[in-house]
Amino acid sequence: MIPQFRCPQLSIVLLATVLSFLTLAPGRSDDAPPAGKKTFQDVIVARQKDLLRDAVQYVEQHPDAADLDEAFAWSFETARRFGLEADALPMSERCLKSRTTSAANKSAAKQVLCVGLAKSGKLKDAVTAFQDSLQFARFGAVGEPLDLAVELVAQAGLAGEHGTAKEIYRTLSNRFGLNPQVGEFCENRLRKLDLVGVEAPELxxxxxxxxxxxxxxxxxxxxxxxxxxxxxxxxxxxxxxxxxxxxxxxxxxxxxxxxxxxxxxxxxxxxxxxxxxxxxxxxxxxxxxxxxxxxxxxxxxxxxxxxxxxxxxxxxxxxxxxxxxxxxxxxxx
CATH class of the missing domain: 3.40.30.10 (Glutaredoxin)
Incomplete structure (x- = not known):
């Protein structure tokens, strides 16, 4: 069985109280921490990267293992939680080729693949993968495509590709054109993206x-x-x-x-x-x-x-x- 680390989830109701005495350190999966600035969260993320690497190796060495679905599920959950999608790319590609894994794992693999490609500097490939995934998205199930679009837009923004960011929202809006909530969401995001690069309005x-x-x-x-x-x-x-x-x-x-x-x-x-x-x-x-x-x-x-x-x-x-x-x-x- 592949080991895993689970962080307790904080209740929103208790958030202000928790913040009064605790500040949580953010994950630093993309960059090494500055010298002397290492946090406990850095230790956790480094350990998860090692475990994820072990999981990939396990699946490669045991392609017919009975617990393959468990390995896929743990890997994708860990990658999303700690921002390690790029590290999980081999796992997502193998999962998508599998004929026996669950539909839930297939869906998670597609998300990890898109974000992992973007974080690896392959934004164009990530957008193509996103567009392909929308072909099979159900009209009433917009949550996952919407969350994925937001993540890809963030990566596009970091890459300075704000035009691509707009394309992602337009693609999502067109796919769910009959869903007014999705259309409104995309329209709002596009309006704000129009402000990128302009002088901040004075207040x-x-x-x-x-x-x-x-x-x-x-x-x-x-x-x-x-x-x-x-x-x-x-x-x-x-x-x-x-x-x-x-x-x-x-x-x-x-x-x-x-x-x-x-x-x-x-x-x-x-x-x-x-x-x-x-x-x-x-x-x-x-x-x-x-x-x-x-x-x-x-x-x-x-x-x-x-x-x-x-x-x-x-x-x-x-x-x-x-x-x-x-x-x-x-x-x-």
């Missing part, structure tokens, strides 16, 4: 402490504008990694400006204090409305990464992809 804001805040204040720094709310689970789920990223990169010139869509500033103030989020927050209804209009924000979470030159470098990056994007922007003097 005149007042933070929760009553101090003025603006985009110009961060000129020469790297700024993440985060549209969020306390009743948005995906927004809250990103805070542990974002908090760690801020701690790691703030002294290098990384800033975060939170723009909350909550109705009550008191709610946001209480959450910020409990979660110990160190960046500035804005929650004034009219200012938020204007900010949403300028940044074409219809849904949350919506994130905009502004480079040192004041131009929008990336949109809707999260997790390890956001860390990589921030590091690249900080490196541009």
């Amino acid at each position: 005149r804001l007042t933070d929760l402490k009553g101090d003025p805040a603006s985009i110009a204040d961060a000129k020469g720094k790297v700024l993440l504008i985060d549209f969020w709310a306390t009743n948005c689970p995906p927004c809250l789920a990103e805070f542990p990694k974002l908090k760690q990223l801020y701690a790691d990169k703030h002294e290098e010139g990384f800033e975060v400006l939170g723009i909350s869509l909550d109705d009550s500033p008191d709610t946001v103030d209480a959450f910020q204090a409990q979660a110990k989020l160190p960046w500035r927050m804005v929650c004034e209804a009219e200012q938020v409305r204007q900010a949403r209009e300028k940044y074409k924000v219809r849904t949350i979470p919506s994130l905009f990464l502004v480079g040192r030159d004041g131009r929008i470098a990336q949109v809707d990056m999260k997790g390890n992809d956001l860390r990589r994007a921030v590091e690249r922007c900080l490196a541009e003097k």
